[in-house]
Amino acid sequence: MFKAPKVMLLIAPTRAFDRGLLQGIARYANEYGPWTFYREPPHYQAIDWKRKVSNRLRTGQVDAIIMREPERIDEIIQYRIPGICAPVTRQTIKGFINVTIDNDAVGRLGAEHLIQCGFRHFAYCGFQGIYWSARRGEAFEQSIRQAGHPCHVYRPPASKGVHGLWEREEPLLVDWLKSLPKPVGIMTCNDDRSQHVLDACHAAQIHVPGEIAIIGVDNDEFICRLANPPLSSICLNPEKLGYQAAQWLDHVMRDKTTSETVIVGGPTHVIARSSTNILLVEDKDIAEALRFIREHADRPLQVDEVAEAIAVSRRTLQDRFTRAVGRSIHSHILRERVNRITEMLVETDLPVAQIADRLSFSSPKQLDRVFVRFQGVSPTVYRSRYCVKRQKES
Secondary structure (H helix, E strand, C coil), X not given: CCCCCEEEEECCCCCHHHHHHHHHHHHHHHHHCCCEEEECXXXXXXXXXXXXXXXXXXXXXXXXXXXCCCCCHHHHHHCCCCEEECCCCCCCCCCCEXXXXXXXHHHHHHHHHHHHCCCCCEEEECCCCXXXXXXXXXXXXXXXXXXXXXXXXXXXXXXXXXXXXXXXXHHHHHHHHHHCCCCEEEEECCHHHHHHHHHHHHHXXXXXXXXXXXXXXXXXXXXXXXXXXXXXXXXXXXXXXHHHHHHHHHHHHHHCCCCCEEXXXXXXXXXXXXXXXXXXXXXXXXXXXXXXXXXXXXXXCCHHXXXXXXXXCHHHHHHHHHHHHCCCHHHHHHHHHHHHHHHHHHHCCCCHHHHHHHCCCXXXXXXXXXXXXXXXXXXXXXXXXXXXXXCCCC
């Protein structure tokens, strides 16, 4: 007789990444389970919750654990219970299926987005003592410096908690923002930090995005859409990671094998909202050309069309565009087209052939060639790498 595994959840669905991770785990459990989950009750019912957790773990009442990085992590490790962990302060947790992100790729994507907006001044704002925040910042700074620009980094004050006391930190962040050269593009470690930067900008009466543009990570729509202005963010795909981690955990629970491994996910694309909706190009004709290309990226564009739209000769436009943007008009058109393909691969279930049709490619093979040129893999491989395959609901 099948006995449903008992799985303890020590991860709260309060952030987009954690919710996505749990959604992927739940999807796998629904397809191949069932699993019985023990989760933390609401705060008004959480009487003796920590004591009950310790008792269940110590007495072997659970088969696995799924967690972020609780305060008593070292105690939990000693119980040798298999599980999934998404570390915060450390790169990995020994003995667990570790779920992590390619933070270098996240930092590079943030830098690329702000550089494409035309900024020449850049800064990074993260949290102290968090591994992934530091890695994203280092990769961002390296990418900016490789592009020939300086990068300012905010050094948050020491605090006991992960996020510290915002009331104490806000004046320090305001002073830092005031000290930055303007206009400046700021990448933050996640959307929570973007909200902090935006709040400090409001307090300092600094215009966003005119003086400071902000891009975060996670695409937490509750944060990004409720912000004023709405916040741009780098999308991850934690649901895919959760699904893959649940597969590993299932094997571990069934076969009683070692559970120590690392599952790495990467950023998929940028959701550009008002906080980075700016093109800082001194040449107004080039700014208009960039805007025209972005607005018409759902169809093939010719360089002559762009030149005609802004009433500048093709040769003149080519020369000025390359000097201002650092790439040819044709290359930039293809980049914008690939961005549209990426969005549709990640955010829809449309077959590649339909995406090719909607974006007016002559054939799926042509779309494949363009996509591979910029992303290094085919659209099918990209989708399988970053997206959970959806099954039709019964």
